[in-house]
Amino acid sequence: MADTDELPISIVLPAGGTGERFGNSMPKQFCSVLDRPIILYTIHNFHTLSFVKHIVVVVSQGYVDYIEELVESHGYNKVMVVRGAQTRHRSIYNGIKALKSVLEPSDVVLIHDAVRLFVDESVIQEVAEASKETGAAGVHRPLISTVISPDDCGYLEESLDRNKYRASEMPQGFIFSVILSAYEKATDYDFDYGTECLHLALKYAGTKARLIEGPHNLWKVTLRKDIYAAEGILKENEMQVQVVGCSDTELVTCLQRDLGDRRLKVTVCESKETCDLVDTNCTVYYHTQFDSDAVTDITENLIKEQKKDCHTSLRPFMDKVVVHVIMSDDVIGCCRKGREVMQENSKSWRKKHLLVYVVLCEMKTKKATISEMVTSILWTRDPVMHGQTYMALDV
Structure with a gap:
């Protein structure tokens, strides 16, 4: 040819x-x-x-x-x-x-x-x-x-x-x-x-x-x-998920299984300092405690990386998604802090084509429950629900 x-x-x-x-x-x-x-x-x-x-x-x-x-x-x-x-x-x-x-x-x-x-x-x-x-x-x-x-x-x-x-x-x-x-x-x-x-x-x-x-x-x-x-084909073809900073091997295993069942590509990175976000449109961050500054800084850095993204596939053409998974024994207090962060920043993040969600988890919450919730958020990627804080509780 x-x-x-x-x-x-x-x-x-x-x-x-x-x-x-x-x-x-x-x-x-x-x-x-x-x-x-x-x-x-x-x-x-x-x-x-x-x-x-x-x-x-x-x-x-x-x-x-x-x-x-x-x-x-x-x-x-x-x-x-x-x-x-x-x-x-x-x-x-x-x-x-x-x-x-x-x-x-x-x-x-x-x-x-x-x-x-x-x-x-x-x-x-x-x-x-x-x-x-x-x-x-x-x-x-x-x-x-x-x-x-x-x-x-x-x-x-x-x-x-x-x-x-x-x-x-x-x-x-x-x-x-x-x-x-x-x-x-x-x-x-x-x-x-x-x-x-x-x-x-x-x-x-x-x-x-x-x-x-x-x-x-x-x-x-x-x-x-x-x-x-x-919609399903676009997600399956273009969504790449990176799990960052998760020291919980059981949760990582559950995420790899559940995201893999959706045929989404998954990579795992030990820390945010060593991960490459340019080619990733879905990122899951793991926190052992709630830190408002960390959530804000990480999200703002994602926006900076997004501006550098010059790929010609449909990937940068879609909104990027970030899910902050936060483990805590005080989910009620963290929920209040999370709401404050979202109220202050979510409109600005949405205008920059970044969808942000927070999943708050009790230490005793089953890893399978957390994984199912995170997978559902990533797959649905509903812009209407951007800026929301979720609680992953075993009931």
Whole structure:
């Protein structure tokens, strides 16, 4: 495969759909996952790739200003926002036309759904190379369910052999002249009822697409339940937990077990002086007694480390989380002190994208109970509960 740095590509992200199957007043591409809109993850995924030169986001008129403010606030300078249309093909065509002033006929354009958060760089590269060679390319996946056809009365008429068919997925790639010509020749019927871009390239540009089998993570958010799946995948892929300064081997063992059951990556560091927090977005600190200054200093240092984080993955794109586990025989007194610290600092920490929680534990509290609570806090990472103090008590 050729070096993709020598093959600049552009991306068209149709995001003008209303999400009727999603069942929500807000289109699914703007719904939040981990406190950020879905479309932002998709844009970020492409924007970090050096060989992606232009990203056209096509949205309905009512969301143009919203997207423009969103991409500007995140510094996405490759993004161009274009107004969509009533149907998918018409919206994509608007995105294609927006690239006419910046692309040559032989350049490569990829079309990808805004609600497909997860696409590997290797897939993007493979589709881009294949479309450069053949004029068009797309990915597919095996069908999960058998496809049947009912008659006019609602009775089974035909059952297709699913081994002969595939589910068309995204991204799909094209030579710019191919996809532009296909849309220029498409009929009103195609624009009103069609959904398959590869078929337009075949029908109107005479270009037979090369099909590439894609990985399982090319699914898109379609139904409300998919929001939870997307959240789980993001957490599983991106959350790395570091346990710092915990001298209690039993608690460490419990944390490794419970966090591992969630498929989260866990590392253990003896002290805060020797740990590296740049590549860690979840940190658990262990204290043998409550120290307001220590809690504040540690948290402020995390913010400083966060500013140094220049990784291009989604990890710095998510809020960082810190949980202070404090062992004490006076949890009531510590709770009062913890509340004072949180009231003084929590708003400032939240604005700096740091979620802070305190777990107070009696010395006699079972380590398994503490571990379960800490794991639940990390996995849930609820921003509404940021700044709260929890008591881990055996009852």
